[in-house]
Amino acid sequence: MPLLPPVGRLAPTPSGLLHLGNALAFGAAWLSARGAGGRVLLRVEDLDRGRARDLVADAQRADLRWLGLDWDAEVTPQSRRAYPIDAIPTYRCTCNRAARLARLCTCRAARHAEGVWRYRTPPGEVAFVDRARGPCRVAPEDDPVVMRADGEAAYPLAVVVDDARDGVTEVVRGADLLDATAVQVRLYEAMGLVPPTWLHVPVLLGPDGRKLSKSHGSTGIGALRDAGYTPERIWSLLLPLLGLPPGPLEHARLDPARIPPGPFVVGEDGRIRS
Ligand SMILES: [Zn+2]
Structure with missing residues (x-):
């Protein structure tokens, strides 16, 4: 099989401005992708629509460009695509989060005409290879x-359908999505699609030990730029x-085998430690 250049993607969710963890x-x-001569796609993951989201997505594009992260094409945002579920086994569930967590949901065996649609995940562990962590x-x-x-x-x-439709061959993202990867591999199987390769990179935590978010304002890319x-x-x-x-980004050569598992903590003083 000929080895084609990879297709990677930057898929920001416009729920908040970019921070160091996103970067x-x-x-x-x-x-x-670039190190292997591949293409980079930008896809805005804006399933929740709205004007505010457009403004945030614009600011994210500006932050990405300022960081030196460019892309070859911007593909259709999620808010303007359709995602049929006929091909995968689902059931409707009327439970709230508390009932699910308490394992009180019996909707799998019911035939509800309302509620959310859940994927009927086959039992058992899912095996996949992470380019940094191995099997x-x-x-x-x-x-x-x-x-x-x-x-x-x-x-x-949406993320599975999009990556397949956009021809994405490698997914690189935070290690907080390792569990989500298992479900996504199952969805690829259910839809008869070829999954991409996976690479999960360390998550950054704030001084409070929680994953970086917009509440950690000082780690925002815009805030750092304003701070010089x-x-x-x-x-x-x-x-x-x-x-x-x-050193500068353009001189860096990524070697997945050398990526540590993380996570890392961004301290109050701005220093990052493990
Ligand atoms: Zn239920």
Whole structure:
């Protein structure tokens, strides 16, 4: 089989401005594809629509460009695509989150005419290979919602359909999505699609030990830029977290085998430690 150049993607969710954790994952995705002579796609994962989302997505594009992360094409955002679920086994579930967590849901055996659509996940662990961690075996935690009660697609389905439709051959993202990968591998199987390769990079935590989010405002790319940081300085902070020497992004050569598992903590003083 001829070895074709990879197709990677940057898939920001416009729920908040980009922070250092996003930059780390997007930087790794960009390095992986570009380092192998591949293409990079940008896809805005805006399943929840709205004007505010458009503004956030614009700001994210500006942050990505400022960081030196470019893309060859921007593909259709999720809000303008359709996601049929006829091909996969589903059932409708009327339970709230608390009932699911308490394992009180019996909807799998019912035939509800309302509620969200959940994927009927086959039992057992899912095996896949992570390019940094090697062989992984993960048991999906729950049957994921693939369509909301109002007929809107949910993320686990949309991301699989999109990556297949966009011809994405490698997914590079934060290690917090390792569990989600198990479900996504199952969805690829159910739809008869070839899954991409997987690479999960360290997650960044705030001083409070929680995953970086918009509540950790000082780690926002915009906030750092306003504080006088250059893209070079940000990459010098982030590249060592991928097992690379500090330096400009364009000189970096990603080696998945050297990526540490993480997570890393961004302290109050802005320093990053494991
Ligand atoms: Zn239920």
